[in-house]
Amino acid sequence: MARTHVLQQQAAADSGLSDEDFWTAQVPYLERAMAGGTYPQLAGLDEDAYSMSGEEAMRFGLRPLLDGFEALIDSKKR
Secondary structure, three states: OHHHHHHHHHHHHHHOOOHHHHHHHHHHHHHHHHHOOOOHHHHOOOOOOOOOOHHHHHHHHHHHHHHHHHHHHHHHHO
């Protein structure tokens, strides 16, 4: 997740497009792909299924790892 976040930031800096501008430009292609029936499970997702920012997704993925490390460390203290 951290790598993805960094790469998104670099792509935005290199292209001059914000993440929102990039995805807005992809809408026609994504709509055609979803309407074609090739990806029925993906097409069935709610529109906000991928609404997390890169930073939010990174935090979401990191939290369970840190919680697991904390539990492991706590178990070794006993």
